[in-house]
Structure formats: structure tokens, C-alpha cells
Amino acid sequence: RKEVEQDPGPFNVPEGATVAFNCTYSNSASQSFFWYRQDCRKEPKLLMSVYSSGNEDGRFTAQLNRASQYISLLIRDSKLSDSATYLCVVIPYSSASKIIFGSGTRLSIRP
């Protein structure tokens, strides 16, 4: 089993829709969690951290479920500019210098 797993998609949704995707992780002792966004042929950019209590940044909501070992990202009122690949990132306690990336979920917003 991979340490971090994501549905590769693509998720193809109409503009204005709400879309959510999950990321599961295998190490129960994982420490920190993030969502990154990567546009085609560009570098990944930090979208938001994921806190235990859940957190929101505008149209984006991130949640952590430690019991079931997954994080989620919800995008409301999706825009064409949200089309990208979303990578989840997990930092384990055991190796604080190493970050584990999911392979990404591709999202495509159609007009």
C-alpha cells in the first residue's frame, strides 16, 4: 500500500459546482498535512495547511480525519481557474525532514 494515496481523477465538473476529494495516508503517526496545487508544467504551490480542527480559506475547506486517516479538500463555487492538479502532502513524525506527496488529483472545470 502506498504511504499516501489519491484518486488520480480527472474530476470534470461544471463551473459553480462543489467538488471534494480525499487523500488517505497509512502512517497513523503523521504530523502535518498540506494541500498543494500544481498547474500544467509549473511547480507545485502551497494551497493550504490542514489543521486538526479543519480550516477554511475562501472557497476552500480542508479537513483532517485522524481516526480514518484521511484529509479532504472541498472547493465551493468552482471557477475555471481552479483547474489544476491537487497534491496532498503528509509529513511523518518519524522522518521530519522528508515529506510524502500524493500523486495528485486532476481537476478540470468546464464552462
Added chain:
Amino acid sequence: DVKVTQSSRYLVKRTGEKVFLECVQDMDHENMFWYRQDPGLGLRLIYFSYDVKMKEKGDIPEGYSVSREKKERFSLILESASTNQTSMYLCASRDGVDYGYTFGSGTRLTVV
């Protein structure tokens, strides 16, 4: 904002050449990383460094070496480039364990 700068966006090199990829960060971060990204394989860690002159192998170090003589600079070296090293190379730095990475804009290397 932290800036991570990679010296080249695109490089074309011949098989057998020695290739240097340079990365500089401007925020005094201790941790720096080199990844490669390939379609279907995601990001794979090549090497990382947690301090000057310190380095550790990542998941795929074979065929690569690194150098960290100064805190702000982390270089990736392909000792003898091969076609299977054609890839997007991403450098990143990080302040501490609770913080995410900041990536450079990447170097797309083609080995012919």
C-alpha cells in the same frame, strides 16, 4: 515571500555529460530538497540536506550527487547524464517541520 530560484528552466544535454542544476533560496532555510517529477510517478525525492555540508539520500539517489557548501545553495549533479534522467527537476526549501515546502519553478532537463 520565500523565493527559491533554479538556474535554468530548460536544459538539453548529451548522454554522458556531467550536468549541474543549481538552486538558491533567500530565506535562510535549513532544509533543502531535490525532487524529480515524471508523469504517472509523481514527485520522487532524490536527495535532501538539513544543513550546510549535510546530505541524505532520498528514494532515488542513483546516478545523482549533491553539494551544499553554503546554506542558501543546493546543487544537484548528474555525474554522467543518461536518457532515463530526462525529467522535470524541482528544488524546494522548508523552514521547519510544521511548514510546507516552497518550490522553485523547476528545470525541465532533456538528455539526448
